[in-house]
Amino acid sequence: MEEHILKGKGAKSRFGDHLWLDITLLGRHHIEHNLREVKEICESFLGIDPAEKWIPVRPAQHYTMGGVRTNPTGESRKLKGLFAAGEAACWDMHGFNRLGGNSVAETVVAGMIVGEFIADFCDNIGSNFDIPMGLVNEFGRREEAKLKVLLNGGGTENAFKLNMEMQDTMTRCVGIFRSGEALQEGVAKLQELLVRSRNIGVSNRVPGVNPELVMAYRVQKMIKLALTVSYGALQRTESRGAHFRRDFPHRNDQQWLKRTLSFWRDDNATLPELEYEDLDVMKMELPPGWRGYGAKDYIDHPDTPKRAAEVEEIKQRMAGQDRYAVQDAIMSYTDKLPAKLRGLNERIDEPLDR
Ligand SMILES: Cc1cc2nc3c(=O)[nH]c(=O)nc-3n(C[C@H](O)[C@H](O)[C@H](O)COP(=O)(O)OP(=O)(O)OC[C@H]3O[C@@H](n4cnc5c(N)ncnc54)[C@H](O)[C@@H]3O)c2cc1C
Known part of the structure; x- marks a missing residue:
């Protein structure tokens, strides 16, 4: 889309250049049953029926990667008492890996964890600053x-x-x-x-x-x-x-x-x-590597093969042991959580028996 618009092939509008998306060929039944959300967005924001009319489309910003650099509690490293969570924060959960759906996960998880730390901070007499x-x-x-x-x-x-x-x-x-x-x-x-x-x-x-x-x-x-x-x-x-x-x-x-x-x-x-x-690759659970999409054409960090071999060795050595012990050996994280969230996480198909 952007390429096309940059070549001057966009349609002009007072909101900037855009392209036309024609989904009328899919037919009203398909649009109303399988693309309900698209239809609602078109109706609410553009006032058009996409079964009848073309949709003006253009790339838009979807998410901001980067924000207030925080420590694991969500507190700024520079300003005591300033906490950030969600899209506004740089909190180490996803970093540059912002795939679709990650931001809601980030917001919900950070809300749960950072919220606890904020409450602790407010509760703690030592947090009083003059x-x-x-x-x-x-x-x-x-x-x-x-x-x-x-x-x-x-x-x-x-x-x-x-x-x-x-x-x-x-x-x-x-x-x-x-x-x-x-x-x-x-x-x-x-x-x-x-x-x-x-x-x-x-x-x-x-x-x-x-x-x-x-x-x-x-x-x-x-x-x-x-x-x-x-x-x-x-x-x-x-x-x-x-x-x-x-x-x-x-x-x-x-x-x-x-x-x-x-x-x-x-x-x-x-x-x-x-x-x-x-970033310290040697502390990562999974060193950055090829995740199976896009071309495998990057330059590794010098520590990546070392850490990958270390993780593999731990996995083999601990094969058959419970997953909590393996996780702990590869990357221990429970000390970073608020005390009340340090319990073992349970999987639906694997009930906790301890
Ligand atoms: C079009 C679109 C589609 C998306 N689709 C998905 C998706 O499918 N899946 C997914 O995971 N993510 C999606 N996202 C991203 C996701 O919605 C956001 O990353 C997420 O909602 C951010 O949540 P947040 O609570 O961190 O911030 P926000 O939801 O932005 O909340 C910040 C709040 O702070 C308020 N605020 C701002 N300034 C002040 C101030 N000075 N004083 C008081 N209040 C203030 C704002 O009004 C707002 O209510 C989408 C984003 C967009 C734009």
């Missing part, structure tokens, strides 16, 4: 001052326009098929937008419910996030999961089996500072 009221007030005043500047500072940039330009840049340069050249162009454009976002003014000067002011307040943060994604993608000279680089089509565990951490430490910067966090 934030001086002066600091809280200063932060409030700083944000208030920003709103005042937006309302009365005489800035000339339009927040909605910046938002549209950011969207267009991300779609054009940081989409499904990426390349160094396009990413570089995207980063440069976003840097320009970030600088311009420091000179936003609003035409509607009402301080209360004011969508223009909300957009003006948020768009700079959104541009920074867009820069975080695109600059990180530019540096990552490999393909991994949903990050596909035409100029580096292979996964390269040797060089890139690591997380990108990004920081905005300087308010005047136009790029985030990037740091990298290595």
Whole structure:
């Protein structure tokens, strides 16, 4: 779809270019019985009957991989008392392996585990941290001052326009098929937008419910996030999961089996500072390998064969022993769980007999 649209073959609409999907040939009976969800989406969101009309379709973002880097309890490593779970977190459950269905699993499992840790944190007297009221007030005043500047500072940039330009840049340069050249162009454009976002003014000067002011307040943060994604993608000279680089089509565990951490430490910067966090293959239950789909054309991490052999050796040595002992020998994880969730997990077809 994206290829076709990029070649200029998309149909124009005020929401951007799209393609037409014709499912009318399937017939009303099939659509109403086997594709009920598609029919409902078409009716509710587009107001069309897909048994009669073509459906406008285009690629869209489905999930954000990456988020607040947390430790196993879901707490941020940088800010005490900040917890993240679900799509907003970088919590080690799926990482780049975001297949369909994983996100609901991630959200539900993280909700259960991290929720317990949050409750423990709130319960624990040691979690009390003294934030001086002066600091809280200063932060409030700083944000208030920003709103005042937006309302009365005489800035000339339009927040909605910046938002549209950011969207267009991300779609054009940081989409499904990426390349160094396009990413570089995207980063440069976003840097320009970030600088311009420091000179936003609003035409509607009402301080209360004011969508223009909300957009003006948020768009700079959104541009920074867009820069975080695109600059990180530019540096990552490999393909991994949903990050596909035409100029580096292979996964390269040797060089890139690591997380990108990004920081905005300087308010005047136009790029985030990037740091990298290595993954320890020797602690993994299953070292990264070929999972049976796509081409087997990646570069292994030097520890992968070592760890694969180690896991195989444990499995053979412990053949016939119960699965909990084998799991424990390969990768022990129970100490990472809240105390009340440390019991043995039961399978429907294999009741616990201890
Ligand atoms: C079109 C589409 C189809 C999908 N299909 C599937 C699928 O088939 N299977 C699957 O596993 N996943 C699917 N996903 C992904 C999945 O739905 C999401 O990853 C998941 O719902 C994220 O849950 P969450 O609770 O982490 O975040 P969200 O569901 O995004 O919840 C975040 C909540 O925080 C609120 N919020 C935001 N900012 C603030 C604030 N400042 N103050 C207070 N509240 C705030 C938001 O309003 C929202 O209610 C799909 C996603 C999309 C977009």
